[in-house]
Amino acid sequence: MYISKININNFRNFKSKEIEFNDGVNVIIGHNNAGKTNLIKALSLVIDSNNSKRLEVDDFHKNITLSELKSAPPKISISITIKKGKEEEPDDLVMISNWLTKLDNDYEAVLTYEFFLPEKKVEEYITEISSIDDEDDKAMVKALKILNHNFIRYYVYKIWGGDIVNQATADNESLKKIDFQFLNAIRDVERDMLTGRNTLLREVFNFFMDYDIKIDNTKDTVTKYQDIKAKKVAFSEKADILVEDLANRIEEGKNQILSYAKKTGASFNKANPNFEGSISENEMYSVLKLIVEYESGIKIPATHNGLGYNNLIFMSLLLAKMQVNADVNYLDTNAKVFTTLAIEEPEAHLHPAMQYKFLKFLNENKEEKKVRQIFVTTHSTHITSAVSLDEIICLHNENGETNIGYPSKVFEDDKSKKYVQRFLDATKSDMLFAQKVLFVEGIAEQLLMSIFANYMDESLENNHVAIINVGGRYFSHFLTLFDSEKNNSIPKKIVCLTDRDPESKAKPDGRFKKCYPYELNIDNDNYEYRTNTNADLYPNGNQSNITFYTQPSDLGKTFEYDLIFNNPACELLVTDSISNREEILQLMDLYKTKGKTFHDLLAILPDGVKNKENRRIKDSITANSVLTDDQKKRAIIASRYLNSIGKGENALEICYALQENLNKKGTEDFTDFVIPEYIKDAIEELCQ
Structure with a gap:
């Protein structure tokens, strides 16, 4: 089974949203404050038995109106739907039997968390x-103050099982069969794992102690129990010898210590203080410390590791703990049935190669059934580029409204989907995270x-x-992802x-070839x-x-063409990598010289067998009767x-030149530069 969807109403940035999940890995992405953390919190309110489920006024959706507040007290409702998955376990149906809303081959169950004001209030x-x-201008402020000061303390929460109409409380025993392990973004993994004093390590040690016996398929359960018991007895006997030796070594000192107790009056009524003890296996765990041992034999404590390395170790321990929790032979009826893992920003402190390895590690654990469902929130473009579109869920918040996009579901044909999947490398997958996207055709624009x-x-x-360079005119593949008129899209500004x-x-059967705008018609x-x-x-x-x-239809050709057309005398654009640099500078000088006509500029262009393109420019410019002389x-x-540039190198050099010029703005050394109108319009729209 798996959690197929969640419906969130009036919780934080979710007014009323349904979010669908995958049976397996779910990578939840989005820009800052899109609602990724709130989504995981909403999940935990329903299925995490260990965390507090009380909420505060700030947890209600903020875009509520005064009229809504006056009509009824605000309520938070979060429901999850559990469906039959690809992999089923014998106890799945038993666990959710009281929450069923549909019972057939594809059963469904529903759990609903509600935070509400009791009817009597x-x-x-x-x-x-x-x-x-x-x-009143402060009406909303006053309303929220009344809610916070006078009523929030009366709010209660309930978790209902099955159809919400029936108001049937979900039984606690079944809820405890769900194992929800959550590793949040702000974490101190060193504190939580470095010594055996920690609960996590103790639980893992307890389970994996004598693991060679526990997994020995040649032995029956009784034999395994007897073998483990014999080891425990042997350990206890050795421990008793150590304790006795310790007691003998401190005998004289003990008498001196206790003499002070007698003098203070601590000994009375024939009762004397003494020291006694024994050591169990559990107590011995506290002396074990996590270290890293290198092939050379050098050992260093885990406190000396990088944070990223320790994060990976901690996540592996979490998965080990989930294995412990789900083992029926070890925990009997207390064993967990449905194991889920939620991790916020696993990329914290992990370099890109480690991020990829971590994701592979999670998938392997899913395949090996050590965890049933995984939820990952991330800002990492390396992680999104390493997963399939099917596993990605996009959150986008615009003006307080959160929208949900499913990149794999928006495409009408596999061709576009496969193209986008191949295209989304670590740089270009940034389009899924950004609040707005500017698509361009080439490296120069980018x-x-x-x-x-x-x-x-x-x-x-x-x-x-x-800014995403699509390497040509291949916009349509990507626009499908963002078209607000399509279902499952991510409707951000594009x-x-x-x-x-x-x-x-040439008519009638020629092939289309590039031409100049002044050759049109x-x-x-x-x-x-x-x-x-x-x-x-x-x-x-x-x-x-x-x-x-784009450029005007009668004047435009390419990005580089339009730059010079709008800046015909700007020498900043004439970089060292241009092949005909001196000739272009000469043309610019003629342009600036008063009284010179286009014929004077054409005269500069070299003729000859190797200059067919120049002859074409001369003939077509002369034949054009529409353009002005300028x-x-x-x-x-x-x-x-x-015809003189190499795009990549030239673009880099123009970047340097324009940036240096910009640094001189406000001085007499600054050179005026004209942004082409269509680019100016695009930037103004994006910066609204």
């Missing part, structure tokens, strides 16, 4: 809350967007924007930057033309959370620049 509550004036935002006195980082990429082909009789239509699918305001931005001059420089 409701009328008094309504009377006090109703006295608050709706027009490197430069944050700097462009800074030129606009904005910050993509402060607005929690992830902005895409795409190039116009104009193309032409100059020979419609013999050529067919087109531009990238991706941007037209999601224009601004057409879809609630996805917007495309637009033609800009287009000449942009075209020559585009």
